[in-house]
Amino acid sequence: MKAEAQLLVKGGRVVDPASGLDQVADLLISEGKIERISEPGSELRAERVIPAQGKLVVPGLIDIHTHLREPGREDEETILSGSQAAVAGGFTAVACMANTQPPIDSQEGVRFVLERGREAFCRIYPIAAVTKGLRGEELTEVADLVRAGAVALSDDGNPVSSSQLMRRALEYSKAFGVSIISHCEDRDLSSGGVINESFTSTLLGLGGIPSLSEEVMVARDIQLAQFTGGRLHLAHLSTAGSLELVREAKGKGVRVTAEVTPHHLILSDEQIRASFDPNLKVNPPLREREDVDALREGLADGTIDCIVTDHAPHSSEEKDVEFDAAPFGIIGLETSLGLILTELYHKGLLDLKPIISLMSTNPARILGLPGGDLRPGGPADVTIIDLEKEWEVEPARFKSKSRNTPFGGWRLKGKAVVTIVGGRIVYQEGV
Amino acid sequence: MGREHLLGIEGMPAERIKLILDTAESFKEVLERPIRKVPTLRGVSVANLFFEPSTRTRVSFELAEKRLSAELVNVSAASSSVLKGETLKDTARNIEAMKVDIVVIRHSAPGAPHFLARCLESSVINAGDGAHEHPTQALLDLLTLRERFGELKGLRVVIVGDITYSRVARSNIWGLKRMGASVALCGPPTLMPLRVEGMGVEVYHNLDQALQGADVIYVLRLQLERQKEGLLPSLREYTNQWGITAQRLTKLKQKFIIMHPGPLNRGIEITPEVADGPYSVILDQVTNGVAVRMAILYLLSGGKVEG
Amino acid sequence: MDRKILDGGDIKRILVRMAHEVIEVNRGAKDVVVIGIRTRGVYLAQRLAKIMEEIEGVQIPVGSLDINLYRDDFQTRAEQPVVGRTEIPFDVLEKIVILVDDVLFSGRTVRAALDEIIDFGRPKAIQLAVLVDRGHRELPIRADYIGKRLSTSRHQEVIVKVREEDGVDEVILSEGVEA
Numbered sequence: 001m002k003a004e005a006q007l008l009v010k011g012g013r014v015v016d017p018a019s020g021l022d023q024v025a026d027l028l029i030s031e032g033k034i035e036r037i038s039e040p041g042s043e044l045r046a047e048r049v050i051p052a053q054g055k056l057v058v059p060g061l062i063d064i065h066t067h068l069r070e071p072g073r074e075d076e077e078t079i080l081s082g083s084q085a086a087v088a089g090g091f092t093a094v095a096c097m098a099n100t101q102p103p104i105d106s107q108e109g110v111r112f113v114l115e116r117g118r119e120a121f122c123r124i125y126p127i128a129a130v131t132k133g134l135r136g137e138e139l140t141e142v143a144d145l146v147r148a149g150a151v152a153l154s155d156d157g158n159p160v161s162s163s164q165l166m167r168r169a170l171e172y173s174k175a176f177g178v179s180i181i182s183h184c185e186d187r188d189l190s191s192g193g194v195i196n197e198s199f200t201s202t203l204l205g206l207g208g209i210p211s212l213s214e215e216v217m218v219a220r221d222i223q224l225a226q227f228t229g230g231r232l233h234l235a236h237l238s239t240a241g242s243l244e245l246v247r248e249a250k251g252k253g254v255r256v257t258a259e260v261t262p263h264h265l266i267l268s269d270e271q272i273r274a275s276f277d278p279n280l281k282v283n284p285p286l287r288e289r290e291d292v293d294a295l296r297e298g299l300a301d302g303t304i305d306c307i308v309t310d311h312a313p314h315s316s317e318e319k320d321v322e323f324d325a326a327p328f329g330i331i332g333l334e335t336s337l338g339l340i341l342t343e344l345y346h347k348g349l350l351d352l353k354p355i356i357s358l359m360s361t362n363p364a365r366i367l368g369l370p371g372g373d374l375r376p377g378g379p380a381d382v383t384i385i386d387l388e389k390e391w392e393v394e395p396a397r398f399k400s401k402s403r404n405t406p407f408g409g410w411r412l413k414g415k416a417v418v419t420i421v422g423g424r425i426v427y428q429e430g431v
Numbered sequence: 432m433g434r435e436h437l438l439g440i441e442g443m444p445a446e447r448i449k450l451i452l453d454t455a456e457s458f459k460e461v462l463e464r465p466i467r468k469v470p471t472l473r474g475v476s477v478a479n480l481f482f483e484p485s486t487r488t489r490v491s492f493e494l495a496e497k498r499l500s501a502e503l504v505n506v507s508a509a510s511s512s513v514l515k516g517e518t519l520k521d522t523a524r525n526i527e528a529m530k531v532d533i534v535v536i537r538h539s540a541p542g543a544p545h546f547l548a549r550c551l552e553s554s555v556i557n558a559g560d561g562a563h564e565h566p567t568q569a570l571l572d573l574l575t576l577r578e579r580f581g582e583l584k585g586l587r588v589v590i591v592g593d594i595t596y597s598r599v600a601r602s603n604i605w606g607l608k609r610m611g612a613s614v615a616l617c618g619p620p621t622l623m624p625l626r627v628e629g630m631g632v633e634v635y636h637n638l639d640q641a642l643q644g645a646d647v648i649y650v651l652r653l654q655l656e657r658q659k660e661g662l663l664p665s666l667r668e669y670t671n672q673w674g675i676t677a678q679r680l681t682k683l684k685q686k687f688i689i690m691h692p693g694p695l696n697r698g699i700e701i702t703p704e705v706a707d708g709p710y711s712v713i714l715d716q717v718t719n720g721v722a723v724r725m726a727i728l729y730l731l732s733g734g735k736v737e738g
Numbered sequence: 739m740d741r742k743i744l745d746g747g748d749i750k751r752i753l754v755r756m757a758h759e760v761i762e763v764n765r766g767a768k769d770v771v772v773i774g775i776r777t778r779g780v781y782l783a784q785r786l787a788k789i790m791e792e793i794e795g796v797q798i799p800v801g802s803l804d805i806n807l808y809r810d811d812f813q814t815r816a817e818q819p820v821v822g823r824t825e826i827p828f829d830v831l832e833k834i835v836i837l838v839d840d841v842l843f844s845g846r847t848v849r850a851a852l853d854e855i856i857d858f859g860r861p862k863a864i865q866l867a868v869l870v871d872r873g874h875r876e877l878p879i880r881a882d883y884i885g886k887r888l889s890t891s892r893h894q895e896v897i898v899k900v901r902e903e904d905g906v907d908e909v910i911l912s913e914g915v916e917a
Contacts, residue, residue, distance in 0.1 A: 203601070276541070457822060468857075733818035
């Protein structure tokens with residue numbers, strides 16, 4: 001992990017959606033920054049050369065929705081272990097949510113995360129709480145939080161149930177240029193629910209979470225964003241109805257962005273029917289096939305701005321129990337890229353450039369983070385991907401401290417093989 | 432080597448249902464002998480894990496086990512370490528360390544028996560998992576109906592009440608449909624689960640309409656909490672709209688019988704005169720419960736291989 | 739190679755002889771009841787009782803017994819046999835029970851039947867009648883009335899057919915399959 005003064009990534013197919021670049025080229029990194037991109041076979045020299053023939057060289061992937069559990073649940077994940085999982089999955093930066101124990105709702109909290117982040121394998125960006133203690137009652141001190149380094153505000157895990165408070169948050173945060181990331185869930189409508197309310201919940205007798213509980217909040221937040229002019233980012237959308245609302249809002253010029261997770265893009269609630277597998281328990285819940293199709297369409301037409309993992313680690317003592325008793329959440333840092341490449345790229349549903357936009361360029365833009373492109377002079381955060389590499393998801397070998405994935409045993413095609421953060425090789429396949 | 436389980440009626444082939452009912456009929460004769468006990472399951476141990484209060488089902492299983500000479504151990508939520516925060520998995524592992532062959536489980540969480548079946552070597556019998564399934568109840572109901580009508584095919588069964596929260600309804604729908612009966616559901620829209628028509632049933636909200644031509648009126652227990660949860664404006668209105676009263680039944684032209692899984696809320700979903708009246712087969716259901724559970728214990732106990 | 743041991747006529751003569759033996763031993767048919775072991779023992783029991791009724795001019799109650807619930811090989815079987823009905827619509831107390839089966843082999847079926855009958859009440863006596871005794875006893879059990887003694891090897895199979903179930907009355911000794 002020693003930083004080389006100079007690093008040459010040679011002969012890879014360089015794809016940078018920000019500049020529109022997509023060609024075989026050599027990429028020279030110097031002093032932690034992108035120095036230059038040149039025609040292949042150029043005379044560039046460096047202390048260390050990474051041969052990338054046949055590989056994809058892209059701006060480092062950025063995940064703006066993770067739960068790293070530190071402070072409070074270091075048995076499930078730490079900022080260090082989470083970052084190790086991140087770089088193994090090709091991510092060079094992650095933003096972590098505020099619902100730790102205690103929540104990140106003060107400058108001290110933000111500084112703690114940043115400090116831990118300095119020892120991490122990738123860049124760590126704290127997201128601070130919208131309300132004190134995530135209680136949904138009083139706004140946090142936004143100015144202080146932003147000054148300390150918070151990149152966005154979110155009560156994720158909880159909605160901001162009070163419309164009044166959400167209005168104030170969107171208004172107030174405008175002064176500091178940060179987004180409010182909204183976990184859209186009407187807790188009255190979702191009460192008692194553990195899976196999507198559908199024919200599946202009817203058959204299984206499990207409590208249903210209706211699509212409606214997400215959609216009424218998406219509709220509310222869009223209205224509030226339109227009214228206040230605040231910056232709204234909608235977390236983990238899961239229903240066709242939500243997509244329709246966002247599409248319409250964007251058409252009207254509302255400042256709203258939206259994200260989806262790989263699991264909502266791939267799995268539907270029927271999977272629970274055969275298994276009652278608590279690893280399929282997640283919030284928002286896995287929806288129906290038509291919702292999955294609508295989300296995929298939203299990726300293609302730009303309604304969805306980015307793909308995030310919503311990496312939510314849980315200990316197996318807590319997760320490996322009867323379905324009702326299990327906590328919500330799926331981990332995703334080490335499977336996200338492989339899943340997207342396998343299920344969307346290799347199946348011909350989405351091209352590489354949009355995938356890189358959704359997983360790097362756009363997330364950086366949404367939160368105003370460095371990186372997300374390969375612009376000379378920018379930070380040398382680079383991911384090298386082997387599109388053809390076939391591998392099996394083996395939770396026992398995860399770098400994450402947790403194992404709660406429904407994808408164990410899946411055969412995937414496509415994987416990050418080298419991850420470079422600030423010019424340092426932080427992950428290299430097989431090393 | 433996988434053990435056989437009884438987790439639900441969904442997907443159970445008709446031949447299997449028939450075998451269970453036939454076997455249960457043979458066991459009914461055992462219940463009439465001077466010594467109502469056979470040595471069949473000597474040396475077989477059964478754990479009854481009741482994480483939810485239940486008198487009827489628990490007693491029925493216990494009787495079935497005793498009459499087959501099985502050894503049994505009872506764990507109920509009140510007495511077990513469940514209250515001390517021990518997980519279902521730990522409880523189950525401890526039970527298994529005692530070399531239990533069959534685990535009977537009643538739990539409020541749908542899929543709890545499936546969870547046990549995944550983590551135990553024993554055979555698992557679902558004695559009711561939340562609102563999901565209650566397979567032994569459905570089988571005893573099918574036996575009761577077969578005794579009454581000789582044939583299940585072509586029967587029209589109307590299930591009345593709180594369908595959303597009813598495991599009895601779900602298991603019965605699967606079983607009745609599989610055996611060729613037609614099923615209609617009737618109850619308030621707030622207690623009718625989403626898209627339940629997909630199970631191949633008709634849905635009514637008007638009780639008098641639903642009861643037209645019914646051979647069987649299956650009355651579900653109404654949990655009194657439903658009113659507090661805001662699913663019903665009042666119990667009085669529920670009784671007026673969906674309660675089974677003698678007055679309502681006199682309007683029916685056809686012959687029919689009344690069933691109820693118990694325990695009854697007399698005066699709410701059913702009036703006492705109907706519950707104790709001539710159409711009622713509620714006590715037959717109870718008798719058949721023991722025979723059906725004996726049959727299931729018997730059939731599962733031999734299965735050392737998946738079958 | 740299958741060999742026919744008894745035909746319909748043989749079986750008929752055996753049952754007539756047995757009926758006479760039972761009546762002789764018990765000095766009439768008073769207090770005699772007949773219980774057949776499912777499946778083929780039941781038909782033999784019915785026929786035996788009918789012959790005795792004709793001889794003695796009295797009614798002889800007949801029952802049927804399914805011994806599956808009393809078997810001792812429960813732990814070793816892969817699948818449970820189908821349980822048939824046991825029908826003993828009379829009191830066995832102080833009765834002479836003639837227990838009828840088609841073939842006596844290890845004696846385990848008879849052991850189960852004895853236990854089961856005793857659970858119905860305490861008979862004055864139980865006597866065993868079998869169509870074929872093929873030897874190889876594993877328990878100290880013997881028949882009181884034997885239609886035909888047959889020396890067999892263990893892997894051979896004695897197949898009894900009755901017209902009520904199989905359309906024909908006969909007993910076949912089959913070579914079976916070497917275990």
